[in-house]
Amino acid sequence: MTDDLVTVRELVKYFPIRGGLLGRVVGFVRAVDSVSFAVRKGETLGLVGESGCGKTTVGKTILRLIEPTSGEVFYGRENITKLTKSQVRKIRKNMQMIFQDPYMSLNPRMNVRQIVGEPLVVNKVASGTDLEERVARLAELVGLNPDHLNRYPHEFSGGQRQRIGVARALALNPGFVVLDEPTSALDVSVQAQILNLLKELQEKLGLTYLFISHDLSVVKHMSNRIGVMYVGKMVETGPTTELVNQPRHPYTQALFSAILDPDPEAEARRIVLTGDVPSPANPPKGCRFRPRCWLVSDKCKPDEPVMREIGRDHYVACHSC
């Protein structure tokens, strides 16, 4: 499709496990194992899954903050995986990331003016009064006061810090932003502020988001489409409303049924899965969800299911549905 801004094709990332006296590679953590998807211009794609399913690795590999083992990532028509380091730096102006923990991702020794201005200085985009002006405009955009600019990160609350992180990510006018659990360190009332801000900015600046989170209600609120990951694999992708109302993959069904809405009378029919999430260092053969699945059949063990279209824009990797 022509309106795809970011396309990911068969992305693979294995992290080597070293062991023994000589530190030889004794195995691999298959963090991301052949994942393909596309993010369309102006939309938000939500990426959900439990810890260790590889969603953050996908986000970081797209920006080449982690080098992929194999596979391709396109930004527009440019194949990012083929670029040299200096070329990557140029394209990264268009692709930015907002991190999970606003307490860890801001340099405590820099004040807000320096933090927000740094991308502009490093990329030699602005200097002097121009820099001042642009930093002030960014601060206003994310709802920070001008007098906040001289303060240091420790003087801010979590929500304010996340605003600083947003301002920094937007400094270079990116087209695409990876949001890695941007609100999971925040309180609910503040989370709502940040989610609203992100939505406003998307409309105002025409941003495209990859929204990574384990919180399904938040992802549902933010995204046009959702992709569900399980142990390094994409198991289902589809438009948000369809995925929420008619999840097809058994894992997606279990995941959505586990959401607790604040309503004591909504007696949901909940699916409680048995067992634990398998380790990506030693995933089960065939379908990775097989040991916990209630629809398991003979086909699931020998064959790994592939993604197939089951509805308009709705893909599922499962033998039984």
Place this chain on the structure above:
Amino acid sequence: MNCAVDMPSEEKSLMQSSEELLKIQDLKLYFFTLLGVVKALEGVELHLEKGDTLGLVGETGCGKSVTALSTIRLIPIPPAKIIEGKILFEGMDLAKMNEEEIRRIRGHKISVVFQEPTTSLNPVLKVGDQIAEVIRIHQDLAAEALEGKIDRLEAKEAWLESKGLSLVSGLLGLRRQIKDSEERRKNPPKPSRRDLRRAALAKAVQSLRLTGIPDPERAAERYPHELSGGMRQRVMIAIALACNPDLLIADEPTSSLDVTIQAQIIQLMRDLKKQMGSSILLITHHLGLVAHMCNKVTVMYAGRVVESATATELFKNPLHPYTRALLRSIPKIREKAERLDSIPGTVPDLLDPPPGCRFHPRCESALGLCKEQTPRLIEVSPHHFVSCHLLGAKRHD
């Protein structure tokens, strides 16, 4: 109550004996730090009856954990100090007890499941021993130790006989030992350390089995790092329930777990509550969890209780502006909303809290009165308490 006809007998007895288990009255607790006095709790009120699951909700720093942990004195004193107030548990005032007395209650009558199972378990002890420790400290195991001893002697005798070595068993005097031990059943002697350990470990395995860990005998022999997060939380629950406590304090028991594992632990806690009849004080910021587990809810904000009601009432008819705003700010899976209603501003700094109602700087319907006077907690309808001047004003009209 006439609806109790087809209720299981256990639940019925809980319904009837609606006696007070924990009652916190006007609790004030300050932290005296180098930066100044942090007024963490400013007159907290809490009521928990037998069989209740009470949800204590609020945002970071509202004092929900401090309230719960101060009941069993897990708050370091100093820097903390209870300025005034009572913590009545089964009629005793826990706030006035000394360390020795509180220790007999902690882990025995009141126990805690902490948020982060990874840091709350001892990494160098097998999980079985960690559970057994609580049992050994709080329970008299003389009878169990004796039974264990008899069982082992009998097994030995049977084994020898099966091998045709009854002569050896006679030489060892096994039969006599068994007889001796059986005679002492009425008045069991003080067991040896080894027998005590064995008996406690056997009980620990039972307790692990209750939490649904597969193969509890083997799991008891493991170290915490060998278990997954969900399994570790089950071990924490096993420790907490080992002595069959009257009150279980669960401090964010599921927030460090994955969604599907969360569902398992919630299910487990519900089942165990039914089985053992403990009451639960659930501390959480997750309103969805409260809606699914609790029959009563208390909402805190900046060290004060702002609203308290039954769960159905609170979610259907929230009255305090903070509770209402909090409920509106959560994205819901079954509702479509373009924008979330957020609460402007942030939680106040408790070193220098705003005067009057602590929520007034963020409240959309604040009156002039709110800045000056602290609202009192009043009962607006049966079992529904709110502390807000707006409701007081309406009542006067």
